Amino acid sequence: MTTAERSGAVQDPDARRLADLGYTSEFHRDMSLWANFSLGFTYLSPVVGVYTLFAVSLALAGPPMIWSLVIVGVGQLLVALVFGEIVSQYPIAGGLYPWARRLWGRRWAWLTGWVYAIALLVTIASVVYGAGPYVSSLLGLTVSTNTTIVCALVLIVLVTVINLGGTRVLAIAALIGFGTEILGALVVGGWLLLAEREHDLGVLFDSFGAAREGSYFAAFLAAGLIGIFQYYGFEACGDVAEEVPDASRRIPKAMRMTIYVGGAAATFVCLALVLAVPDFGAVISGENADPVGGVLSTAFGDTGAKIVLAVVLVSFLSCALSLQAAASRLMYSYARDRMLPGSGLLARFSRSRGVPPYTLLVAAVVPAVVVGVSRFSEDAIVKIVSFAVLGIYLAFQLVVLAALRARVKGWRPAGPFTLGRWGFAVNVAALVYGVAAIVNMVWPRTPDAPWYDDYLVLLSGVVVVGVGVVLMAVTRPYRHSDAAADDAVRSTAAPER
Template sequence: MGVNPVFSFANGGNTMQTPKEEMKRSLGLGSALSIVVGTIIGSGIFFKQGSVLDSAGDSTMAILAWVVGGILTLTAGLTIAEIGAQMPYTGGLYVYIEDLYGRLWGFLAGWMQVIVYGPAIIASVTGFMSILMTNFFGLGANWRIPLALITILAIGLMNMFENRVGAAFSVITTIGKLVPIAAIIIFGLFWGHHNALGQTVGEIHAASGNFGVAVLATLFGYDGWILIANLGGEIKHPQKILPQAIIIGITAVLVIYTLITVAVLRFLPASQIHTLGENTTAYLATAAFGPIGGKLLSAGIIISMMGTINGKMLTFPRIVYAMAKRRDLPFSRYLAYLTPKAKAPVVATVFIIVLATVMMIFFNPDRLSDLCVFTVYCFYTLAFFGIFILRKRNDASARPFSTPLYPWIPILAIVGGLFVLVSEVINDPAGVLLFIGVVIVGLPVLYLVKKLDQRRVAKAMNIEHPLDNDKDQ
C-alpha cells in the first residue's frame, strides 16, 4: 500500500528546512524588547484585577497569582529562548512545532494561531480597550464595537507599510505606557491607605479560592511574549537578540505587574474592586487624579493598549505569510503576497483584521481572553517538551543560548502548562470544546488544500490525477 502523499509529512521531526528569507532583517534589540514589553503590557493588567481577585478569594492570593503567573511565563520564555535561538526564522511557534513533531503538528500550531488565537487575542484586547474609550469620550456602550473597529483598521493599515513603521510605533507606545503605569504605582504605594494583604471579598463564595483560575487570568496579562519569535526572520543577529528580548522583557513585566497589583489594592478595597470589575482602572484614574488627571491617565492606558494591538497586528500576519509560503492555507498564493518595496504581508494583514472583527462582534472579551490562553498553551506545552528533543538531536555547539538550570526550568514550564490546561477545562469545558473543535477543523482543510495543490501540479505537468479517475468511475 502506498503512502498517502497528503499526510506523509506527519511523521518524524527532521523535516524542517530553512525557509528562504524574503523579509528584511532590520529589527535590533531595542525594537525587539519594545515589541515584547509592548505586546505583553496591554489590557490584562488593567482589566483583569477584578477577575483575578474574585477567583483568588483574597488580596494576598491575588498578588501571589500575578507573581506565579509571571514565574511560569518566565520559565516558558527561558525554555522557548533556547529553541528559538536555534530556529531564527519567520513563523515562531509554527516553525518550532513543525521542526520538532513534523508537518502535520506544525500546521495545527499555525492554524491555531491564525484562525483562533491571533484574531481572538486582538479582538479581546480591542474589546477591553473600547470599554475605556467609551468612558473616556462619554459615549454609550453601543459605541464600543465601532470604536474598536476603527482602531483595528487604523493599526492594520499602519502595518501594511515597512516593518520599521510598526516597530517604531511599538517603541513610542511602550515608552508612553510607562507614564500611566508609573503614576498608578507611585500613587497607590505612597498615597494608598489600605493594607494590600489579607483583604477578602465577602460577596464571593462560588469562585473564591480557585487559585488555578486566578493564575490562568493573569497569564492573559502576561501573554504576547512569544510573538517576537514570529519576527525571527526580521531580527538582526536573532540567535543573540531573541533570547535577550524574551528574558529581559518578561522579567521587567513581572516586576511591573506585581507593583501595579499592590498599588491598586492599597488604593481601593477588595470589595470595591470586586464591584467595579472591568471599570476598576477607569474609576481609580478619576478618583486618584481628578477628572482631568483621570482623563490623561486613561488616555495613556488607551495608548498602551494600542501598542499591544500593534505588536500583535505586526506579528500574526507573519504566521499567515509563513504558512502561505508553504501552501498550507486556502488562497495561499494571495496570502503570501508581499508589497514590492516594503515587503509587508498586506493580504495576510487584511485576513487577520477580518477574523478579529468577527470575533469582536460575537464574543465577550473576558471569555475570549481565557480561551486564548488555553488554546495557545496546548502548543506551548508541546514546544516545552521539544527542548529535550533538541538537546538529544543537537550538541552544545548548535545552541547559541542554553536554558539555565536545565532540566528543571523546562520541567517547571511543562508543569505550568499542564496546570493551565486542566484549570481551564474545569472552568469552561464548553468553551474549551469549541476552540479545540475549531483547531481540529484544520485537518480536513489541510487535506483538501494539499489534494487540490497536487491536482494543480499534476495538471501543470499533464499528469492524470487520481481525483480525475474517481470522477470517471
C-alpha cells in the same frame, strides 16, 4: 536578486544562517534589540492585562489574586527559556510554526500553527474589545455594547494602517508604546502608592470574604486568569526573527527582558490599584463593578483621569499592533511553505513596504468578525479572553512538547543561546506548568449555568483542535511543502555545556 544583492547576502551572517535553513528573506532587518523587546513588551502589555481583568479577579479572590502574577511569571519564564533555545537555532519568521516544523515535522507544525493563528486572531479581538470602554470614556460616550464594538473596529483599522507602514514604522510604534506604557505605569502606580494608598501590604494576604460560599483555593485559581492572560507576548519577539539583526543572540535576550520588565511593571500596577481600592467588599459583592475607573477618577480628577485613559489607550493600541504583526508573520511563514489554502496570495510580499499585505488584511478581517459576533454575548470579554488564552497556551505547549521529544531523541540546541545541562529539566518543568495552567483554564466553574456555557473554554479548545485535525486530514496541506522539517536531531549535535 541582483548581483550586488547576492553579494550582500553572502556577506550578511543573518542571510547566510537563513540560507542554511533553506530560506531567503524579503524582510528589512530594521528592528533593534530594544525595538524587538518593545514589541514583546507591548504585546504582553502590563496595562492591558491588568486593567482588562483587575475587577473580575479582585471580585473572585480579593487582594491575594495579585500573587497569581508572580506564580505565572515564573512558569512562563521557563517557557521563554525553552523558546529562547529554539529561536537561537532557528531564527525564522513565524515563531511557533517553523519551530514545531523543525523539531517534530510538517503535520505537528501545521496543527501548532493552526491553533496559534486562531488564538492570535481572537486575542486581537479581545484587546480591541477590552479597549472599547476606555475609548468611549475618553470621548465622553456612553459605554455600551454598540459603542464598544464601534470603537474596537476603529482600532483594528488604525493598527492595520500602521502595520502596513513596514518594519521601521512597527519598530518606532513599539518603542513609543513601550515608553508611554512604562512611563504611565510608573507615574500612575507611583502616585497611587504615595497619595492614594488606602491599605497596607497586609491586605495582600486577606481575602475579605471572597468565595465565602465555596473553596477559596478554587476562587484563587479562577482569579488567576489575570496572571495567565498577562504573561504571553514574549514569543512575538521570535515571530519577527527575520527583521532583527543578529537574531539568534538578540531575540532570546529580548524574550527574557519581556518577562522581567513586563512582569515587574504588571505587578507594580496591580499592587498600586489594590492598595488604592477603598472598599474590597463592594467589589466582591458586585456593587462596585469598575474599581479601576473609580480609583483613577478619585486620584486624578476628571481631567487627570482622561490623561491616564489616553495612556491606557496607547497601551491597548500598541498591544493590538504587536499582536497583528505577529499574526501576519505567522500566516506568511505558513503560506511561504505552501501550507495554507490560497498560499500563492498570502505569500505575496510588498518589497517597498517590507510587509506581507494580504496576511495583514486577514489579521484585520477575522478579529473584526469576532468583535461583531461578541454583540450576542453578555460577558463577551471574559469568554473571548478565556478562549484566546487557552489557544495561546495550547500552541505554546505543543512546541514545548516537541522540544522535549526532540531532546529525548538526541537534540542538543546548537544556537548561541543554550541552557546547557539545565535544558532538559527546564523543558520538563515548562511542560508541567503549561499543562497545569491549561487544566485551570478549562475547569468548569459555573454549575448553575447551562452545560455548554460551563464547559465553553474546553469546548472551544476541542473545536479548534478538532477542526484543525479534520482540515489537515482532508486537505493534507503538508503534502504541498518541500521545506525542511523534523531535522533538529539530524542537523545538530552540539554537546551539553
